[in-house]
Amino acid sequence: MEHQPIVAELKGITKRFPGIVANDNISFQLRKGEIHALLGENGAGKSTLMNILFGLYQPDEGHIEINGEPVVIDGAGKAIELRIGMVHQHFKLVKPFTVAENIILGNEPTKGIEVDIKSANVRVRELSDQYGLKVDPRFRIEDITVGMQQRVEILKTLYRGADILIFDEPSAVLTVQEIDELMEILRALAREGKSIIIITHKLKEIMALADTCTVIRRGKVVGSVNVKESSERQLAELMVGRSVNFQVNKEKSKPGKAILELSGLTVQGEHGKAVVEDVTFQIRAGEIFGIAGVDGNGQTQLVEAITGMRKANSGSIKVNGKELFGASVRNVTEAGVSHIPEDRHKHGLVLDFTVSENMVLNNYYKEPYSRTGILNYKAIDDNASKLAQQFDVRMSSIHTEARQLSGGNQQKAIIARELTRDPELIIAVQPTRGLDVGAIEFVHKQLVEARNAGKAVLLVSFELEELYGLSDRLAVIYEGRIMGQMEADEKNEEQIGLMMAGNVMGDAQRHTV
Template sequence: MGQQPIVAELKGITKRFPGIVANDTISLQLRKGEIHALLGENGAGKSTLMNILFGLYQPDEGHIEINGQPVVIDGAGKAIELRIGMVHQHFKLVKPFTVAENIILGNEPTKGIKVDIKSANDRVRQLSDQYGLKVDPRVRIEDITVGMQQRVEILKTLYRGADILIFDEPTAVLTVQEIEELIEILRALAREGKSIILITHKLKEIMAIADTCTVIRRGKVVGSVAVKDSSERQLAEMMVGRSVNFQVSKEKSKPGKAILEVSGLTVQGEHGKAVVDDVSFQIRAGEIYGIAGVDGNGQTQLVEAITGMRKASGGSVRVHGQELLGSSVRQVTEAGVSHIPEDRHKHGLVLDFTVSENMVLNNYYRAPYTRSGILNYKAMDDNATKLAAEFDVRMSSIHTEARSLSGGNQQKAIIARELKRDPELIIAVQPTRGLDVGAIEFVHKQLIEARNAGKAVLLVSFELEELYGLSDRLAVIYEGRIMGQMDADEKNEEQIGLMMAGNALGGAPSDPALRQGES
């Protein structure tokens, strides 16, 4: 790899925003055919640096060389001209359009005065086959999975002739199988001579695919290492500046009385099919109850029904014996329920509000934040300053809009707000999605401390290691039904895998037609 020529070099790049130095004299080299991981904590400056390479920001100091020539990249158009492409974390696709229509948008081939959609379809299909992307150019974006939409974004960069591809947190929204497929795609791109920069904080993925890893901490380069000569632990320590405990340390739970009692809960989906099907379980004070399952098996609807965000068609949800089914979100909150939602943008934050305002979204109408119907901004600011310090939420100011925070810092802001309300029940859905190892360690510790303080915790996660590490009891959901539950320390991975595939605990399949008259 060392013999390959340098295709891109960033030299002494500095970028300042009000109150913060996002990039501090950063230098980085990318070689032909290399997969180069850019690793750092949430808010370390990774995305800012790559937005500079793609022309979305201009550096205050330093310069960029492409194939040994100094260049000024003053916009995305210039980056594309220099054969640089970027696959953003949040895709930029027009949903009613087809795959091919999205790919050629702004760069349409014509036949006379008409767009030549046939030649576009043929070119997209040829690129898809060449790189093993398996994308049908004629399907609409709204009809394909998130993983397939990401492949469309990759095809868009290839269609425009990119030789340097930047991927910003590409696995954040993918299933386990889609992640494995993406890794194969990246390897195929590198074999074809494409050079790839991978922004991530997932150490396993770096070890699996990257050739080189550059670590950034608080805007500065800590070092670059050959991945084959490194380890997950070494990279983690470089990233956070201290040793990281990968194991969750917790004592055996001492559960008390039932806090949450869910009985016969049923939620109808489209076409009258139950997406939550007669679900019953209870969570006691001082325990973490984990729910495992492949994404899309009713987890979202189950949580939304419990938290008042979705209407249930039957059953009961009680907190401390109080029936909450049919209650509003505020009534559920008032009953002592905190919710760390699956989608932080849609349900966790108001992105155009400041961090200070977001920190009181669920109790702004109470003292000390409201006096005689008037908001007390000083009390709100004091609260935000305290929570940001305690939960290490990094930003230029508490008056910064939430949308300008990195994804991980947005998540930490939500967790700070929800855990500091002193709830009886904490519902945490994918609480560490998009967080670096240091932040994950911190969130895990907070959930364990809440459990030790007698709180009940419902943890929904697609990360089995997280569920094993945190849960006291573990259930598996499949097509809206609970397949069975076990004590987490039993850790029977084979049994859990069978349940996730639809076999109830004890081996009975989930489909009533297959259960031969079982009641």
């Protein structure tokens, strides 16, 4: 790559926000046809730097050169003019519109005074075919998968002529198969001469995809490496500043009495079809029970039924022998259940509340946080300061709004709140989604410590390695039904794969004999 011309260069970029230096004198080069990974912990300053290149923020110091020419990128419009495109982590699409309508939005081809949707469809299809994106321009956004929506965002940047493409955590919301397909698409774009920056903290993806990796730690560049000459371990150490243990250290579990007992639990979906069907299992004190399965097979509805967020249709949900079928969220919480939810924005935090307020969302009405109906803000703030320190939640102040935190620090705030309530049962859904390796190691350690302290843990994850590393027992769910259960040390990956595709355990075992 070194002989290729530099297409974008950031020189001495510094960006400050109240109480924090997000980027501290950062320099960065991108070459033509290169896939360049920008790696760093949650809150290291990666997204800030790329938002500066895309014109969403202005640097306090430093400047940018595109194709050797100094430029001022004072907005996204200017970035697009300079042939820079950005695919954000949270897509910016209009759901009721078609693929083509979204792609041409704000840049519509016209025929007389009318929008020429026919020529737009043709152009979108041409681009889709050229880069192997396989997108039908006539489909509505609300009817296509998340992975397909991401391809629409990619097409949008290509339609506007982008030569430099920035991807912010592109695989965070994708299934394993969609991630493989995305990698192929990115390689195809690079072969066509596009220059790509990927903001990520997934080391496996960097090793499989990137040519170069620049590592940022706490707002400063700590190194740029040629990926072929590096390793996951070296990148992890550069990122967090210490050696990282990829293995989960845990002794064999010593399970006690049953804490959670589900019997014949059935939940109907929007169209009357059962999305959770006759689910029966129990989780004992001092064990982690993992649920594996492809996203969308009833995991969400199962957890919502247990936590009181969704009404189940039949069956029994007992915690410590107490029947919680039909109980409210507060009743479930009061029964000793903690919940690390799948969607941290929708169900984990109130984004407009401060970090301090978010840390007491489920016990603000109790002593010492409330006396005779009046909130005791000193106790609330003291609690937040203690938890932020204990769980390494990084922010400018405990009075910062939750929406200002990076995704990883939002997740750590939720985990801090949920694990320190002394629960009997911890329900952790995708607890490390969007976290860097250092934070993942920390969260895994917290869950194992909770289990060692006699808590029951229900772990729902789409990351099989995480389930294998943490679980003492494992179940597989497919279309709302449990296909089989096994001790974690008896696991057979091929058998689990077959169960995830809909084979019940006996059938899966026959396939693998």
